Amino acid sequence: MSLHLASVPMASVITWIAMQRGDPAALSYLLVGLPLMTVWSGVVFRIGYTLNNEMSNQVLQFVYISRTPIILVSLGKAAAQVIWGLPTGLVSLVVVYLMTRMVPQVADVGALLISLILVIMGIAVASLFFSPLMVLVGGPTGFFGVIILLGSLLGGFVFPVDRLPVVLAVFARLVPTSWAMDAVSLSIRGTDNSLAILGAWGMSILTAIVMFGITYVMFNTVEKKLRVEGIRDVY
Amino acid sequence: MFTKEASWGSPVRNFLIQADTTYRGLFGWLNWFGYISNVIFRPVVLVLIYSVLGRFSGSPEVGRTYALGIACFTMAMNILPGIAQCYTYDRTGGTLSFFFASPANRLESYLARAVLHYPNGLLSFVSTMVTAWLVVGIDFSSVNWGGFILAVFTTALSIAALGEFLGPFAIAFRDWSNIQNILVGMMLVFSGVIIPLNVFPVPIQEFARLLPITNGLVSIRSTFVGAPLAENSGYLIREGLTGLAYLALGYLGFGLFEKVARRNGALEQESL
Numbered sequence A: 001m002s003l004h005l006a007s008v009p010m011a012s013v014i015t016w017i018a019m020q021r022g023d024p025a026a027l028s029y030l031l032v033g034l035p036l037m038t039v040w041s042g043v044v045f046r047i048g049y050t051l052n053n054e055m056s057n058q059v060l061q062f063v064y065i066s067r068t069p070i071i072l073v074s075l076g077k078a079a080a081q082v083i084w085g086l087p088t089g090l091v092s093l094v095v096v097y098l099m100t101r102m103v104p105q106v107a108d109v110g111a112l113l114i115s116l117i118l119v120i121m122g123i124a125v126a127s128l129f130f131s132p133l134m135v136l137v138g139g140p141t142g143f144f145g146v147i148i149l150l151g152s153l154l155g156g157f158v159f160p161v162d163r164l165p166v167v168l169a170v171f172a173r174l175v176p177t178s179w180a181m182d183a184v185s186l187s188i189r190g191t192d193n194s195l196a197i198l199g200a201w202g203m204s205i206l207t208a209i210v211m212f213g214i215t216y217v218m219f220n221t222v223e224k225k226l227r228v229e230g231i232r233d234v235y
Numbered sequence B: 001m002f003t004k005e006a007s008w009g010s011p012v013r014n015f016l017i018q019a020d021t022t023y024r025g026l027f028g029w030l031n032w033f034g035y036i037s038n039v040i041f042r043p044v045v046l047v048l049i050y051s052v053l054g055r056f057s058g059s060p061e062v063g064r065t066y067a068l069g070i071a072c073f074t075m076a077m078n079i080l081p082g083i084a085q086c087y088t089y090d091r092t093g094g095t096l097s098f099f100f101a102s103p104a105n106r107l108e109s110y111l112a113r114a115v116l117h118y119p120n121g122l123l124s125f126v127s128t129m130v131t132a133w134l135v136v137g138i139d140f141s142s143v144n145w146g147g148f149i150l151a152v153f154t155t156a157l158s159i160a161a162l163g164e165f166l167g168p169f170a171i172a173f174r175d176w177s178n179i180q181n182i183l184v185g186m187m188l189v190f191s192g193v194i195i196p197l198n199v200f201p202v203p204i205q206e207f208a209r210l211l212p213i214t215n216g217l218v219s220i221r222s223t224f225v226g227a228p229l230a231e232n233s234g235y236l237i238r239e240g241l242t243g244l245a246y247l248a249l250g251y252l253g254f255g256l257f258e259k260v261a262r263r264n265g266a267l268e269q270e271s272l
Helices: A008-019 A024-048 A050-056 A060-065 A070-100 A109-136 A144-154 A166-172 A176-189 A194-229 B010-026 B032-056 B062-092 B096-101 B106-115 B117-135 B145-172 B176-190 B202-208 B214-224 B229-264
Strands: none
Touching: A008 A024, A008 A070, A008 B032, A008 B176, A024 A050, A024 A070, A024 A109, A024 A144, A024 A176, A050 A060, A050 A070, A050 A109, A060 A070, A060 A194, A070 A109, A070 A194, A109 A144, A109 A176, A109 A194, A144 A166, A144 B032, A176 A194, B010 B062, B010 B106, B032 B062, B032 B117, B062 B096, B062 B106, B062 B117, B062 B145, B062 B176, B062 B214, B096 B229, B106 B117, B106 B145, B106 B229, B117 B145, B145 B176, B145 B214, B145 B229, B176 B202, B214 B229
């Protein structure tokens, strides 16, 4: 329970800031994006640590000798963690609603649902990216302190990433959720240009595939490194 | 290094050795990536998030208005987990039992755990302020530096005292991080960091004044715009007293934990 409630303070403060001018467009965006940000904050740490924890708990060798590819196992774990994290988003949604007493006026519900699925997929893929990376950089403690916030900044959860300074906006476009959140924004506002939504979905899927590809390569690198060096349980 | 080179009296030397060893041995973020990302970069990202959010939601002044509050909050984000790690890793690493079996001075050990986390908090404060200066252009021209520095130092001390208060919780409970998250969250919401205290009902305002930062932030804000320290010295004194109260309560808790752990024979595991 405390895990899910941990998102309440940040959700309250961000909502309070957004309420100062009461811009309905900003509040609608926040109503959808803020719960997703809290899901990200809750799951990236746990998904990111999966491979590292398997090593330290000495169960990684069993995964390696099984015939199931480790990336498939990890992807399943990531999906489970994201589903487990969804109630955190729900808690944040309740907080935002209680503070604003506002329901987002969505122009295209169907498009919004597809966009939300892509955001959640993006969260899972982006989180999984850190699982092998964490091992490759030696599993430093405190690794996720800045990653969580950086993902919140670049993921487009509480504001569209085109509001960021140019340098950061470029980096943000490498994150699948930034594109999916564009589609969320377009779904809420409504647009005659259906190509814009399709484009955002396409880029979200494309960046997710690229990120997943890099993750796959990193998983293989970890496996090769551990098998060659013969140290599966310790660094 | 202190054992060979220090020429101070024994209690001071012991204290410094303990501060050094607990910090180096029990602080998990003491690697380049962990340290720089948490102490330096995390405050930077936090300022960016609030500044861009402010601009997006039509309140571009947010970054400037809340920079001082965010800076205080980043001190808590670094000092509290740092001190908590010194307690919890002492238990999970199995070294706490040796400490309890030894005749070591408990108060000395208790106080030493916070010493080197204190400058980390100050560093994150500086990092936040520099970022706020670069990103949103906060104005330092009228700062009453003497009062401002004293107010920041006192607030950081008060936060460190809360960290010491939470220490025994960190060794007594498996899910200590949840307790810490709740308290840090309460500080974010109630201490005036972002949301002004006067929007809350009076009883909540009084509760908020029991938290670190709440009183100190009033002094920090007033000295930042050039007011003499004496104008809000009452708040700073209260911040200091709040810290002292947490420090004393924490020491009582530290002693209580040892008694309970000895009685239950549960030095190596959660005793509550």
